[in-house]
Amino acid sequence: MAKLVVQVIDAADLMPKDGQGSASAFVEVNFDGQRQRTQTKIRDLNPAWNETLVFNVEDPRNLPFSTIEVTVYNDRNPNHQKNFLGRVRISGDSVPLSETEGFVQRYPLDKRGLFSNIRGDIALKIYAVHGQFSSNLPPPAQPPPPQQHHHARHEDDWNDHFKSTKQVPVEAEINNNHFPFDNEYKEYDDSDAKKKKNKEKQKEVRTFFSVGTGGHGGAPPPAPAAPPPVTVESKSNFMRAGPPNMMHMHQQFPGQKPPPNFGLVETRPPVAARMGYRGADKTATTYDLVEQMHFLYVNVVKARDLPSMDVTGSLDPYVEVKLGNYKGVTKHHEKNHHPVWNQVFAFSKERLQSTILELVVKDKDLITKDDFVGKIRFDIVDLPTRVPPDSPLAPQWYRLEDKNGVKVRGEIMLAVWMGTQADEAFPGAWHSDAHGISHHNLANTRSNVYFSPKLFYLRIHVIDAQDLIPVDRSRHPEFYVKINLGSQMRTTRISQLRSSNPSWHEELMLVASEPFDEFLIISVEDRIGPGKDVCVGRTNVPVRRIPQRIDYRKALEPVWIDLGRPTHWDDDSEKKKEVKFSSKIQLKLCLDAGYHVLDESTHFSSDLQPSSKFLRKQSIGILELGILSAQNLLPMKIREGRTTDAYCVAKYGNKWVRTRTLLNTLMPRWNEQYTWEVYDPCTVITVAVFDNCHISDKEESRDQRIGKVRIRLSTLETDRIYTHYYPLLVLTPNGLKKNGELHLAVRFTCMAWVNMVTQYGRPLLPKMHYVQPISVKHIDWLRHQAMMIVAIRLARAEPPLKRENVEYMLDVDYHMWSLRRSKANFNRIMSLLSGVTAVFRWLDGICQWRNPLTTILVHILFVILVCYPELILPTVFLYLFVIGLWNYRFRPRNPPHMDARISHAEVVHPDELDEEFDTFPTSRPNDIVRMRYDRMRSVAGRVQTVIGDMATQGERAMALLSWRDSRATAIFIIIALVWAVFLYVTPFQVVAVLFGLYWLRHPRFRNRMPSVPFNFFRRLPSKSDLLL
Secondary structure, eight states, rough: OOEEEEEEEEEESOOOOOOSSSSEEEEEEEETTTTEEEOOOOOOOOOOEEEEEEESSGGGGGGGEEEEEEEEEEEEEEEEEEEEEEEEEEEEEGGGGTTTTOOOOOOOOOSSSSTTTOOOEEEEEEEESSOOOOOOSSOOOOOOOGGGGTTTTOOOHHHHHHHOOBBOOOOHHHSSOOOOOOOOOSSSHHHHHHHHHHHHHHHHHHEOOOOOOOOSSSSSOOOOOOOOOEEOOOOHHHHHOSSSBOOOOOOOSSTOOOOOSOEEEEEEOOOOHHOOOOBBGGTTTOOOSSSSEEEEEEEEEEEESSOOOOOEEEEEEEEEETTEEEEOOOOOOTOOOOOEEEEEEEGGGGOOOOOOEEEEEEEOSSSSEEEEEEEEEEEGGOBBOTTTTTTTOOOOOEEETTTOOEEEEEEEEEEEEETTTTTTTTTTSEEGGGGGHHHHGGGGGGGGGEEEEOEEEEEEEEEEEEOOOSSOSSSSOOEEEEEETTEEEEOOOOOOOSSOOOOOEEEEEEETTTTTOOOEEEEEEEEEEETTEEEEEEEEGGGGGGGGGGTTOOOOOOEEEEEEEEGGGOOHHHHHHHHOOEEEEEEEEEEESOOOOSSSSSGGOOHHHHHHHHGGGOOOEEEEEEEEEEEEEEESOOTTTOOOOOOEEEEEEEEEEEEEOOOOSSOOOEEEEEEESOOOOSSSSEEEEEOOOSSSSSOOOEEEEEEEEEEGGGSOOOOTTEEEEEEEEEEEEEEEEEEEEEEEEEEEEEOOOOHHHTTTSSSSSTTTHHHOOOOOOHHHHHHHHHHHHHHHHHTTTTSSHHHHHHHHHHHHTTTSSSSHHHHHHHHHHHHHHHHHHHHHHHHHHHHTTHHHHHHHHHHHHHHHHOOOOGGHHHHHHHHHHHHHHHHHOOOOOOOOOOTTTTTSSSSOOOOHHHHOOOOHHHOOOHHHHHHHHHHHHHHHHHHHHHHHHHHHHHHHTTTSOOOEEEEHHHHHHHHHHHHHHHHHOOHHHHHHHHHHHHHHHOGGGSSOOHHHHHHHHTTTTGGGGGOO
């Protein structure tokens, strides 16, 4: 017997129905009188079932005319009732006839009625099999007994259905009657085959052409439409009507795996803040958003009076710390009997392999085996436990013992205790999971906190210069000013005054950073020819001597600065003093402290404070972030025989944090917590995960990106703890890739409610950005320079934050052209306009009297508002209040995250990705660049047409009174006079009622042709005919 297999994979973005922002969903499948359901997923708007339901197919030939109805319900356990969440009706004609041809497809959920509030989609895999289907699930419910004429059918009816409905390409079927699937099934006997052959000869065969579903091995990008396949049906079936309201969903990406789950997953980890004993337990006060992790700490401080082990009387001591199979080693000191180490070792309590801690002091030998000096043993059961915020445990002197336990010469100072990750020794300690890392690379695995340098905008107003000496007096000089600050360089335009006293009156802006230890180099250049410039004067100005400006109303005082001759620039200072004459340049210099130096895009900025500390506002709250763990990470170092060495970087404001690198694991558990002060709720915190490629001796390696998460603080409820798994999505040249999930705990605590509410009425940026705005082209350049300064400064820390970390966190390439991002922004605009178009469609339905009752109610409401116009504004605001109050039930319960669908990343074309990841300037071959340029021209042509149409409509409106078309203008002003007289003598309410009734008139009184005003407006002239 044939079987129909329905695999229910998962659903996404379901409508909450339980009154608490969630739903307990289950799926019910109905086919041919058989009904089965899945298990219920409690409180999950993105449930995953992964269940297989099997149904009996009595007559395979009727499968194409059957209906598979899949309905999603919300299970209400107390009342044994269910809420409708959506349904899908699938035609049996689209069901593949084998498991290999079946693919997971996503179906959008349909409404049951006009007033159903449904959203989301469901992933299903449906296919048919012949014979027995092996499954671990219980057998499907038996259908009702079939009618008598069904018993006379044979099993070969299924194969006969294959021959009558299988689709084959046109090229193979247009000139012959060969079927490529004749020998696909061999389960029927020869006598039945002969009978079938005779029946087929007697039947009239008709051929129909329909659009195919595509092959199963193509690439994701859309390709030109393939020739339609041929469908062969018998005469007895081709006139039979199919079921109404069917949905034919086809695979968008043949041959690919179904997309992974890109949504959030809410969790309830056993953290102190959730378990309700915050404040009751001292150990939970510091790290209450993460799980406690216990470590055995060993602080090796120093040693004294160590014995000599060599013939020369010298000693090169070091200490081995052993615990089971783990062994940590300190640095060795050459020829030192009183060494000082000050190194801390941390052993995870979860991985303790022994109860005996052993510390061995040895003498380093280059040729022979290292000599044993002495040892100390501890039983970890008797070790004290340190509870923060207690002071650090005081180290003690311990006498060394030999291998037999006898006291020998020499003492060592140690401190051994049990603690948690809240201990001060945790960030700088040697950890047991890094036992294979050298001391040089060990620093690259430690956690740390960084602060970005304080940045200022340096404003230079170049006014003029005097007494410049040109290189060639026989020609008119072409002077311009070049200004350098570190790696930044800006130039003015060439002066229009071709004399020795040029003037420019041009403003330039650079980015300066504290502690202002650089020099501003100002030079005047004379352009002799193309690419040939000669310096005629130069000077250095220390940045620390440039005054800061806080008040924008304070005028800058110009200063004259001497320019040194290039011939004397490298001379001694005594010779410089002998020069009595020099050229001068007049400048206005200041450090604008009223700006906020943008180092990241304002759309997801984490800091909006001005540079001056005197202009900064008080904090309004505290942001706490707990980086718990990650799961399902992809191996990033398969070629090196390793998995992934993951660490996290978080940025908010000018504070950066970096977690410890957990080596060679796909399920890292950091459990580190950090805190930031919040000055503005409309800011974003960014958390990224990287693979550490600096634990080996490769100097040129770059840390690989694993994924990134952004969380906007304004979307978080105060004092609520959010614990979720965030998908780590990375867009690569090969497409969208999910590298795992990051487990975060976030809490935003507000300490000044009045200040936070007033922030919503204040400007987003400081006042200087609006009083003296910076042009957009300069903002992008200054943002890139600020990013470079931050990257250079953080790269000098230990462990360093590399440039690839800073670039990924700050999105330095966000302003670059991307066709994928352009499509995403276009879809965002269309989604916004969809609400407006829905209102117009509703109004059109009112005018067309599609629902007479609604139209009559709108007539009554319109007459009331016209008679009482003072009720219009109160009614509008009351409507907004009621809608907002109604939508409170459906408010988002989870923080936002990276949305692959909004980003247009799931269906992006490979060539668009290749263009997005191309360098600037391009490094692609000429034919590819030419193709992309042609594509850009076609897109720009459509944009140009839309802009031209908008200009045409505006010019037609201006032509009403411009007398370009004298007859049209005369008609318009005469009609305007008539309407003026009519409106003067007629009350406004009467005019409004007449206009409304005419606009809402019945379709019987409407004409399908355009109206007279519309025709008149379309005939007005525009300037389109004046364009070349």
